[in-house]
Amino acid sequence: MKAAVLNFPGSNCAEDLLWAVGPIAGAHAEIVPATATDLTGYDLVLVPGGFSYGDYLRSGAIAKFAPVMPALRAFAEAGGYVLGICNGFQILTEAGLLPGALQWNRDLTFICEPEPLVVENATTAFTRRYTAGQVITLPIAHGEGNYYADDATLTALEAHHQVVLRYQHNPNGSCRDIAGITNEAGNVMGMMPHPERAVEALLGGTDGLGMFESLMEVCDGAYA
Amino acid sequence: MYKAKIFVNYKPSVLDPKATVIQQTLTRLGQTNVDSVMVGKYFELVLQGNEAAVNEQVAKLCSEMLANVNMETYRYTLEEVEA
Amino acid sequence: MYKAKIFVNYKPSVLDPKATVIQQTLTRLGQTNVDSVMVGKYFELVLQGNEAAVNEQVAKLCSEMLANVNMETYRYTLEEVEA
Amino acid sequence: MAPTPEQIKRERLYEPLGLTTAEYDRFAELLGRLPNYTEMGLQSGMWSEHCSYKYSKPILKTFWTHNERVVMGPGEGAGVIDIGDGMAVVFKAESHNHPSAVEPYEGAATGVGGIIRDIFSIGAKPVASLDSLAFGSDFTPHNQQLIDQVVAGIGGYGNSIGIPTIGGEVQFDASYQQNPLVNAMCVGVMPKSALQKGAAAGAGNAIIYVGAMTGRDGINGASFASSEFTDEAADRSAVQVGDPFMEKLLTDACLEVTRDHRAALVGMQDMGAAGLVSSSAEMASKAGYGVTLNLDLIPQREPNMTPFEIMLSESQERMLLCVKAGHEAEILAVFAEYDLEAVVCGRVTADGQYRLYHHDELVCDIPVTALTDAVPTYTTTPRIPAALAHPAPDFVPVVADATATLQALLALPNIASKRALFSRYDAQVQTNTVVLPGDDAGVIRVRGTHKALAVTTDSNGRLLALDPYRGGAMTVCEAAANLIATGATPLGITDCLNYGDPRKPEVYYMLQESARGITEATRAWNTPVVSGNVSLYNETSGEAIAPTPMIGMVGLIDDLSAITTVGFKQAGDVVYLVGQTGDDFNGSSLQFLQTGQYAGRITGFDLPTAVATGQAVLTAIQAHLVTACHDLSDGGLAAGLVEMAASNVLGARLTTSLTNAQLFAETPGRFLVTVAPADVAAFEALVPQATRLGPVGGNQLCIDTCDGGVNAPIADLIQTQQEALAWQLA
């Protein structure tokens, strides 16, 4: 699997993702700046967490105008796998690659805590190493992670099994406890929790590794 | 040259945490006469160009950048200003 | 019952990173006709009471909660509304 | 029009800027003429306590600052200590008390931003932040808002820039009600070879300005931070807004310059207090050179700024570099890559003069040293405060119901968990955090090695108020104990000295005595002071805060597998108390609970014993004989047990010969540890100071004492400890 980790000015989790996907999960990964205009040749594009362009207007609102965005859109439309984490999720919704929006947490405070999550759909390219209903614990670290979509959108998301991860104890007020979704085609996923922060026992857990291993299994055929 | 005054608001169906927190705080402080709180954003942009062009540009800016139309609505006015 | 429309802005000397980033992005996108960008907050509150009391309450709310008078200024209007 | 030199002298216009007549006269003598308005303004910034340390230098000189590991001690942006493998750790702390009192969010945020610049200006990648906070104990709506906004500001900056906040502390005491303390610490890691200093040497070399544009924000901030604030309205203009996005770009760009363009770079320094003047004058002074700046080239956010304003502005996110002549384009290109504005704004000169041009006019022409080395230092004749000379009688508590007392103690804001506050900080970005906030110290691994760094901040104003000498020493010991509890060997410290007006004999006494205590303890632990910061004039309406030296300590863990945490791990593990417990209740939380105040002399502290106990525990941890470890502080043994029970909700069944009251004694220098049954004999042989209390396990915390004891469902105790603060702040 060859993965690109996008790096927007103000992203601060690109290096963390590179470390998780590369040295830890064992895939080939490299940082690609937001000025890149071509993403061909990659199997997976990761959109990292952080505060792109400071996120002063609204999370992800400025990043959607970055030079790389047309290439990202083309990559997704061609069926390439895209995973947006935290700010990456916000960017994908702002860019219209995923439905809904992320607004301020219910209590208006930034939250950094490990959160138990239920894997709702274990058939996606991102979650096939988990089992349906499995509870995994991943850290969250966000101020604007409160997922919102109108009722029609939510109903459609559920009908098409696009809700992949739900919070067990909804920490931020997200509609229907949603922590992560895919697009209808299933090749673009966004999630607020940080799987790249849960890939080493030394740092408190390895529940996030399954996401990267799932993608490697899909991209490389078999993953030992 | 035109000055655009732009208001961005949550759609009524969206529960706004900022408004909720303000309302809760007011209640806690005993100010129970406040029936509703709405929190929005306000932008003022000064743009060069003729009215039609500026109007089109501002509308696009609002829908693509200043507001997230999934959860927000916007409205704006234009007024001519001296250079 | 009165509706208060409240505008809160940075004082002119205060650095506003929000406005700066918006302006820079517009420039990057080739929209160089935007001379200035100002970002503020807008609130609408509906309050029960007579005009004088509401006026006093809103002024206090603005200076103590909605605006940070160290670096922001505020202005507001009141208009009577139906219950 | 600026006032004329004669007018300045006649109308004493230097006084509102914090200069005395003697200081003004001395400056005029150094110049050989009367200073103009710009020059006098530069003097006011540079001669302020914040920049010159004129009252604290004599005290700081007494600190012990060097041992075999210290690469760079105080005097530069930050201190540097060797950690082996060709690597070094860089750290410093800074106070932002006054700005945070005036504008809590931005004051706290820019405090974090400022200390980060000190770290990367040395050439180190910032890898961790800590925050030491002190607030009033009366939770009025104003205080609640202050607490909320300070915490939001620290998180707002740190989370955004992507540096994990892995530790810190929050204290509540009446003396901070009007004067909160906001101290921030930053830690960086770098190859030793990348070290760079803030010097401007070599005639003809370029001075480059980079970062945010200069505005009128924070003008006179340096003099403002150094004088007691009484006139609220006047202080309000000093507010600066932080831009963490800009700082992220600056960090990355400056680190690229120090890494890849060493040959071109002469020196680099951040613009902190007294902005452009202090950075440029200090860089030139350190190197023994002069500097000429053209102010028209300085990027300005507002029109019509005067030289005074440009030079003294404290706009954030700005750096000053000295670059070899001929290499300007190379460096400017690096900044352009990051979309940062950078300009060559001046040159180094050989004659030691400080010259400024504005609109083609020479507006300042004075010796650099008149701004730096020439600043006088002052001492005050100390006087022991009456309350210390005649301490209250020893407090003798009566504890009939130890369970109820424990419940009440756990709900005190100073003892309750601070999770509701620190969970608003991103503690994991950079994915190196091994031990998260909430333990005794934060721990991060050093990538590419088998090492980790442990960091803590500690301060204890209420103890120093009773005994500055012992309190100072005990604060250092508490920091060391927190590091040891994770398995780290203490390396060195940074400090923030938060005190009142040093011209008062009693305040000066406190300062001097606590420095003496700190020095003695740092020598005993072999932890020199490598950097620090002073915040004086923490007074409102003539009342000083409790003397509060904040100690930030860094320790080294050589073996990742030896990292130890606070929580009980396994039922059956044996709990030991290490160190003797006495009737030490003066200044304790129990005294506060029962009498509403802290009073009496400080008893039970013996520095050599504290060091020996700590070292024995560390040896046992490093020998892998310990499964959990916690140093005892506020609330004593009983509170410590609940903290250990919390992470895995495990109770314990313990027996001790202590009294009920002694469960809450705060005899310093003690630890609680757990040991796996198989290791009990080896542990006891290694740590003779240890007393066996009983096994971990069950749902109850049971402690049998000689006159009763504690018996309660552990879940209840944990709930009180975990949630009490959130309830009180809601």
Ligand SMILES: Nc1ncnc2c1ncn2[C@@H]1O[C@H](COP(=O)(O)OP(=O)(O)O)[C@@H](O)[C@H]1O
């Ligand atoms: N402001 C803060 N920021 C980050 N962490 C904090 C803060 N306050 C408390 N903590 C965390 O809580 C732990 C326990 O706090 P405290 O009881 O003061 O520690 P100790 O008594 O061990 O010094 C600290 O070591 C730290 O990890």
Ligand SMILES: [Mg+2]
């Ligand atoms: Mg401790």
